[in-house]
Amino acid sequence: xxxxxxxxxxxxxxxxxxxxxxxxxxxxxxxxxxxxxxxxxxxxxxxxxxxxxxxxxxxxxxxxxxxxxxxxxxxxxxxxxxxxxxxxxxxxxxxxxxxxxxxxxxxxxxxxxxxxxxxxxxxxxxxxxxxxxxxxxxxxxxxxxxxxxxxxxxxxxxxxxxxxxxxxxxxxxxxxxxxxxxxxxxxxxxxxxxxxxxxxxxxxxxxxxxxxxxxxxxxxxxxxxxxxxxxxxxxxxxxxxxxxxxxxxxxxxxxxxxxxxxxxxxxxxxxxxxxxxxxxxxxxxxxxxxxxxxxxxxxxxxxxxxxxxxxxxxxxxxxxxxxxxxxxxxxxxxxxxxxxxxxxxxxxxxxxxxxxxxxxxxxxxxxxxxxxxxxxxxxxxxxxxxxxxxxxxxxxxxxxxxxxxxxxxxxxxxxxxxxxxxxxxxxxxxxxxxxxxxxxxxxxxxxxxxxxxxxxxxxxxxxxxxxxxxxxxxxxxxxxxxxxxxxxxxxxxxxxxxxxxxxxxxxxxxxxxxxxxxxxxxxxxxxxxxxxxxxxxxxxxxxxxxxxxx
Amino acid sequence: xxxxxxxxxxxxxxxxxxxxxxxxxxxxxxxxxxxxxxxxxxxxxxxxxxxxxxxxxxxxxxxxxxxxxxxxxxxxxxxxxxxxxxxxxxxxxxxxxxxxxxxxxxxxxxxxxxxxxxxxxxxxxxxxxxxxxxxxxxxxxxxxxxxxx
Ligand code: SF4
Ligand code: SF4
Ligand code: FES
Ligand code: FES
Numbered sequence: 053x054x055x056x057x058x059x060x061x062x063x064x065x066x067x068x069x070x071x072x073x074x075x076x077x078x079x080x081x082x083x084x085x086x087x088x089x090x091x092x093x094x095x096x097x098x099x100x101x102x103x104x105x106x107x108x109x110x111x112x113x114x115x116x117x118x119x120x121x122x123x124x125x126x127x128x129x130x131x132x133x134x135x136x137x138x139x140x141x142x143x144x145x146x147x148x149x150x151x152x153x154x155x156x157x158x159x160x161x162x163x164x165x166x167x168x169x170x171x172x173x174x175x176x177x178x179x180x181x182x183x184x185x186x187x188x189x190x191x192x193x194x195x196x197x198x199x200x201x202x203x204x205x206x207x208x209x210x211x212x213x214x215x216x217x218x219x220x221x222x223x224x225x226x227x228x229x230x231x232x233x234x235x236x237x238x239x240x241x242x243x244x245x246x247x248x249x250x251x252x253x254x255x256x257x258x259x260x261x262x263x264x265x266x267x268x269x270x271x272x273x274x275x276x277x278x279x280x281x282x283x284x285x286x287x288x289x290x291x292x293x294x295x296x297x298x299x300x301x302x303x304x305x306x307x308x309x310x311x312x313x314x315x316x317x318x319x320x321x322x323x324x325x326x327x328x329x330x331x332x333x334x335x336x337x338x339x340x341x342x343x344x345x346x347x348x349x350x351x352x353x354x355x356x357x358x359x360x361x362x363x364x365x366x367x368x369x370x371x372x373x374x375x376x377x378x379x380x381x382x383x384x385x386x387x388x389x390x391x392x393x394x395x396x397x398x399x400x401x402x403x404x405x406x407x408x409x410x411x412x413x414x415x416x417x418x419x420x421x422x423x424x425x426x427x428x429x430x431x432x433x434x435x436x437x438x439x440x441x442x443x444x445x446x447x448x449x450x451x452x453x454x455x456x457x458x459x460x461x462x463x464x465x466x467x468x469x470x471x472x473x474x475x476x477x478x479x480x481x482x483x484x485x486x487x488x489x490x491x492x493x494x495x496x497x498x499x500x501x502x503x504x505x506x507x508x509x510x511x512x513x514x515x516x517x518x519x520x521x522x523x524x525x526x527x528x529x530x531x532x533x534x535x536x537x538x539x540x541x542x543x544x545x546x547x548x549x550x551x552x553x554x555x556x557x558x559x560x561x562x563x564x565x566x567x568x569x570x571x572x573x574x575x576x577x578x579x580x581x582x583x584x585x586x587x588x589x590x591x592x593x594x595x596x597x598x599x600x601x602x
Numbered sequence: 603x604x605x606x607x608x609x610x611x612x613x614x615x616x617x618x619x620x621x622x623x624x625x626x627x628x629x630x631x632x633x634x635x636x637x638x639x640x641x642x643x644x645x646x647x648x649x650x651x652x653x654x655x656x657x658x659x660x661x662x663x664x665x666x667x668x669x670x671x672x673x674x675x676x677x678x679x680x681x682x683x684x685x686x687x688x689x690x691x692x693x694x695x696x697x698x699x700x701x702x703x704x705x706x707x708x709x710x711x712x713x714x715x716x717x718x719x720x721x722x723x724x725x726x727x728x729x730x731x732x733x734x735x736x737x738x739x740x741x742x743x744x745x746x747x748x749x750x751x
Contacts, residue, residue: 218648223657234653235635235664242650 058106058124066123072114073101076127083127084136084165086255087204088115092213098204100139100165104129111135133169140165141175143202147256149174154200156257159554162202186230190238193246193262193405193424196220200258201231207250207259215519215541217359219244243362245519247355247541248402248550261402261551265429265436271394271422272315279394280318281311282325282381283449285461286400286546287427289567290553293560294431295441300461300571305446310439312447318392320385322399323460324453325377326352326472327580328384328589328598330463332374334476334580335597337536347514347534350469352376354407355541359519364526374599377463378404379413382420384452384589396423398430400464400549403541426551452585458575460583461568466545467491467500467515469538474504474513475579481507486579491515498543499525501534511535517543603630607640614644623656632663660715668703668710670748673727677716680723688724691738695745708748 053068059081066075071094076083087098094116101114106124111132126132144166151157188196205222208231212218219242223232233242251259272279283304292303308319333350340348349371351357357376360367375383378397385392397404407413408421425433434440448454459472471490478486487504494500498521501514514529515538516522522539529537542548544561547568557563572578580586590596606629614622619641626637633656642649656662674692676685693699696709703710717725722734726741728748733740 212648212651216648218650221650221654223654225658234638234649243648 055121057119057122060126060128066119068119068121070119072103072112072117072119072123072125075119076114081127083114084168085115086161086165086202087206089206089209089253092209095205095209098139098202100136102132102135103127104132136165137169137171140169140171144171144174145176147202148199154257155260155263156200160257161255186232186236188233188238189262190240191244191246191262191406192240192409193402194239194244194248194251194259195262196231196239196259198230198232198258200256202256202258203229203231204255205231206253206255207231210249210253211244215245215247215249216523217243217245217363217519220250245355245358245362245541246403246406247519251402252550252554261426261429262405263429263432264423264425265433268396268423268425268433269436271396277393278317278391279315279396280320280385280390280392281316281396281398282320282322282378282453283307283311283430284322284378284397284399284401284546285326285464285568286549286552286564287398287430288321289461289547289564290400290427291431291434291441292567293563294553297441298567300567302446303441305448306441306443308449309445309447310434310437310441310443314433314437314439316396318450319447320381320453321449321456321460322377322381322397322453323456323463324583324585325381325384326460326463327457327583327586328380329374329377330459330469330472330476330580331586331590332597332599333372333473333536334480336372336374337473338477338480346370346530347532348372348536349529349539350473350536351539352463352469353540353542354401354403356519356522356539358403358406359522359541364522367526367530370530375413376404376407378424379407379420380598382408382413383415386415386418386420394423395421396425397421398425398427400427400546400551401542402426402550404551427553428551431553452589454585457577457580457583458572459579462572464546465565465568466495466517466540466543466547467538468545469540470502470513470515470536472580473536476581477506479579479581513537517541517545603634603636606630607637610640610644612644614641616645616647619645619647619652619655620659623652623662627662631667632665634666635664663701663712665701665703665710666707669708670710670728672709672711673714673717674711675715675717675719675723675725676713677720677723679716679720680725683723685724687738688726688736688741691741692745695742 054065056063057066064079073083083101085101087095096113096116099113102111103114104111104126106126151163186198208221211220220231220233222229223236224230233239251261288304288307289300292300297303311319329352354376360371382395385395405424408419408424413420459475462468463472475486478484490502491500498518499516501512503510503512512534513536514534516525517540519541547561547564622641623633627633638649638652642652696704698704698709698711700711700713719725719734724736726733726736
């Protein structure tokens with residue numbers, strides 16, 4: 053049922069059942085929120101979104117109050133503004149004043165709110181003691197500084213409602229309430245899958261990636277050590293968008309030149325690791341074609357791998373054991389002819405930090421990948437060195453990733469694992485023209501199937517995104533007679549990994565996808581096997597595959 | 603304890619969560635992490651959630667109680683009666699804070715919201731002995747005597 057409500061004396065349309073906030077947002081009227089997460093149910097915990105009802109003068113929360121016919125509201129009356137101001141002042145009561153040194157500064161919702169509401173001094177003096185001074189550094193990739201927590205509960209709900217993992221939750225109550233893990237032992241000792249979603253959920257600087265930029269700088273300044281950095285495709289695309297560079301390959305080549313100048317001996321792209329990952333799986337599937345039941349589960353996502361290991365142990369036997377592209381590159385670059393001594397991986401993924409310190413990803417105790425930095429940290433590194441794109445020159449990535457194919461980049465998008473492996477299967481079987489954009493029409497779905505014919509046999513594959521979907525579809529995957537199933541934890545593949553630059557643009561993923569799709573469309577080298585270095589690599593190791601399959 | 607945990611039935615109804623926690627605490631004096639992990643498997647509730655629920659209630663303890671379990675009142679009346687100084691002194695004497703137990707298992711400490719004897723504050727109990735209008739010098743002596751044992 054549709055009716056009108058009055059907002060700030062203007063009449064606008066509303067539909068029964070909607071919240072006030074939804075109607076306001078649709079009409080471009082902004083009201084601040086803190087605890088609200090658009091996709092999830094409202095909790096009404098923070099009260100910052102209050103609006104005034106004209107008739108009664110009552111303040112109600114916009115995020116959790118449904119609209120009613122004839123409702124008259126003010127979104128920015130004196131009374132509303134005063135209430136919001138008091139709420140923020142109260143939040144600041146036990147918040148530290150050290151914004152200058154906080155990594156989230158400039159990007160913090162609490163800071164923005166205090167600014168917007170024109171709060172210029174501490175109103176409640178004497179309570180400046182942080183509520184809970186505890187900082188959880190147990191995790192290799194995530195730091196939780198609880199003195200900055202405002203208890204909005206966003207991280208808790210993301211982890212519980214969106215993932216069903218529930219690694220963090222409110223513990224204790226009243227004055228002692230805090231967000232913490234089971235037995236307050238720290239993330240590393242909980243069932244956290246290190247996905248980093250809570251970082252993107254937190255409005256303040258309470259949850260952040262463990263930053264290693266300073267250590268990286270220190271290492272590359274040591275000229276006795278040969279240093280290498282690997283750039284993920286989604287990181288390059290993200291920086292292209294940030295600096296307004298239209299073409300993927302331009303942004304990549306500017307970055308390569310800039311990073312050489314900053315001091316890295318070699319700058320490579322993750323595309324090469326992706327290509328080996330694709331090739332290894334295509335070969336494995338070609339060998340077992342038709343006999344793959346239950347399907348091979350293919351995931352380059354450390355969060356999915358950890359989730360399956362800890363929460364679905366019965367599925368672990370179907371999970372491909374081939375290491376993730378980042379670790380494949382680590383293994384190659386830290387052995388054989390390569391001179392690399394310090395290896396840094398720049399990625400859009402926070403879970404890769406966790407992945408790099410796993411036992412099987414090291415050689416005699418020395419990690420294959422020494423440091424993992426997020427796209428945010430890489431941008432910080434560029435800024436520190438005064439680099440902006442376009443850079444003064446372009447250079448191609450060093451060998452062996454010199455001529456990455458577009459498959460090596462497309463791989464990181466949603467459905468990319470399936471699409472690029474499929475291309476390679478067709479390419480290997482000779483001649484047959486491969487299908488492209490296989491999921492194009494349904495990319496917004498979390499579970500997509502695709503059927504194709506190769507050498508007269510019909511196969512089915514599926515692509516799944518999101519941990520909650522994985523939980524729901526578990527049986528379907530096992531019994532669905534798929535050749536393989538691609539699984540990632542982030543809903544748009546690595547393109548919305550949790551290490552990306554924070555962006556308020558709702559279209560950001562589409563734009564990133566476009567940069568990569570255009571790169572793919574204009575590239576004739578579009579499947580892993582077309583990279584001469586990949587062929588050369590297998591010749592050099594004198595084997596059909598790098599990893600034993602079973 | 604291991605035996606008890608292993609003998610849990612295969613599926614436990616979500617609604618029986620609190621009963622299960624209480625039963626365990628009655629037997630062992632506290633709620634152990636291993637038990638919460640098992641309970642999580644048997645009820646399907648994530649362990650973080652169970653801990654969150656249990657820690658909401660004052661009745662549950664998560665540390666193995668020491669030989670001498672000290673309860674210190676942290677209610678309003680006792681608080682204004684210099685509870686903080688006592689806490690600091692206690693920390694000096696046995697080196698533990700709220701909800702901790704000493705490594706040798708001798709002491710454990712827990713703050714209690716109000717022990718119902720406000721007029722006589724600050725109030726403390728050790729096992730079942732109650733101490734009222736507690737002064738720092740009394741506290742020193744009490745702990746000293748226990749240390750001797
Ligand atoms: S990293 Fe992911 S699984 Fe871990 S606490 Fe954060 S949201 Fe939950
Ligand atoms: S850690 Fe951040 S997201 Fe979580 S409750 Fe605190 S302020 Fe909110
Ligand atoms: S956003 Fe509405 S109460 Fe927090
Ligand atoms: S406040 Fe201590 S007994 Fe009531």
